[in-house]
Amino acid sequence: MLKVGYIGLGLMGKSIARNILKAGFPLVVHNRSRGSVEQLVAEGARAATSPAEVAEQVEVVFTNLPDSPDVEEVVLGPDGIIEGAQPGLIFVDNSTIKPATARHIGERLAEIGILSLDAPVSGGDIGARQGTLAIMVGGPAEALERVMPVFEAMGKTITHVGSAGAGQVAKAANQIMVAAQMVAMGELLVFARKAGADPVKVVQSIRGGAAQCWTLDVKPPRLFEGNRSPGFKAYMQAKDLNIVLDTARQYGIPLPSTAVHSQLFNAMLEMGMAELDNSAVIGVLEALANTALLESGPG
DSSP states (O other): OOOEEEEOOSTTHHHHHHHHHHTTOOEEEEOSSHHHHHHHHHTTOEEOSSHHHHHHHOSEEEEOOSSHHHHHHHHHSTTOHHHHOOTTOEEEEOSOOOHHHHHHHHHHHHTTTOEEEEOOEESHHHHHHHTOEEEEEESOHHHHHHHHHHHHHHEEEEEEEESTTHHHHHHHHHHHHHHHHHHHHHHHHHHHHHTTSOHHHHHHHHTTTTTOOHHHHHHHHHHHTTOOOOSSBHHHHHHHHHHHHHHHHHHTOOOHHHHHHHHHHHHHHHTTOTTSBGGGGHHHHHHHHTOOSSTTOOO
8 A cells, every 4th residue: 555645634634634544545644733633643644743754754745735835835845845755756736726836846846756746626525525526637647547546535536637737727627617606606596585586495496407516406505504614615715716817817818707706705805704615605795785695694
């Protein structure tokens, strides 16, 4: 079995690491806050005190971190993965970062003979817990072949999109669609409520037709219960849309609706909803419409 390291044990990372451990892979973990490390150590993982120390002990090292600068620091900074990397190590990044950053990191590691995969994931906390994530992979095919058994413990749909950075391009495309669905769902629910129809019945009536999608299948029941906890946090959705728009500017790509959706998610942050689920963007729409999905007010 491959010796695996996992760095970044947040909402998604801890569940992914746990599934790798359950699949029988020897696992070394590191995280800035120690609570998640201690939980996984109690389940059989080993703890490391730095990214370099993780890299020294494993054959494959994963990261799952908030943003591009975090990944660069953990991989290339002091006590970073690059300082502990052994010949034959494979680096895999499950974070959502700029494609340009993924390519830069891949090039730096290639200089010392380390293969890299950018492998962002989609499926939310539910997919992370259940091991049903979609994994979008950029990088060398030979690295993917070696790491595939670990990916199979994490997800159900594993797609080699292309060369370095292609996985992050695919994830950015994914986030364009996710944001559109969350905003459209919020709009239709507010529309139904204010126009005098029962939103629960409206969702039941349209889910079997052309409007059917994962968002409409999964999110409304939570919203109807007043539950807006994450899930996938709004500030991460806003960050991902900034990546999309930065990359679009780099290539001269017009994305008018994504620009509007980005403004709505940034408004969530300004309104104190940064830690809520991305589906809670309905709260911005409720404020604009002077109405509430729940008659007693937003949950």
